[in-house]
Amino acid sequence: MAETQEFSIGQMVRVKRLWPTDHHRVPFYLKGKIGQVATCLGPVENPELTAYFKKSSDQHILYRVRFTHAHLWGGSQTDEIYADLAGKWLCEPEG
């Protein structure tokens, strides 16, 4: 079953602060950080399963999320970092 889109473009989201030891596609420097959904890239295969040759009908919804350099590192107000993150890794900023 495909996950449905749960975040809208422009919405602020927080990257979940989870530390699984299994393969996952979230760099540590983004964990717990707040960004803004720039684009919804649609459903993709779940790499947390395909990395182990596990097949699943479960798909990830992928979002391109924008983070400011100032928020991540306390530096430049103008520079930014975009990363492609699955919806299951995102939550409300308060969460």
Added chain:
Amino acid sequence: MADHHDHTHAHTHTHTHATDPDLDGHTLLEGEVWEAALRELLLEKGVITTPELNDQMNRTASQSAAVGASIIARAWKDQKFKKALLANPKVTIADLGHDVSTMPDLVIVENRVDVHNVVVCTLCSCYPRYMLGPPPEWYRSAAYRARVVRDPREVLIEFGLNISAETTIRVYDSTADLRYMVMPLCPPGAEDMPVTHLQTIITRDSMIGVGLPKLP
């Protein structure tokens, strides 16, 4: 290395390195031993065949940044093509006659006067090989991957690129299965050059975002 290589290399093993004629007098690195072992096992067990291996090696060897440069040069000259390329890169590249069947999905991000794009893969070293060929060593280094997200301006200065403080540096961290490459700006004065000339000034580094096209 010393503990298992203290014998001289003039030892008497009798098997030949039929597929590795270049190895004469060369001590194998650990990675080369693993590669040979894995390759020979895959061939022996029939997982892959020699023609398949040769085809893939030919494909890999023929990939270079010249492919990306020719496509970007064409986009600079042809606005309609550029629009299609940015909107739907893979289909547009296939329409030029390229076999993109094994190419991962691609995103081309366009530099603007106020936005300079840079590509990295902090988790591993994802790279648009079809467009740019094999990645340079520094692209895979921990130093580039860690530092370009943390201090992009300083890293770009080390590459000889001083981006104005008013220009946003936008770093794309390829964390999913999409590959990213940069469409640099056509340098002023180059607009009237023919595509064949333009493609020679579009460097690999300018399509990663750590360089700019170089006018002769």
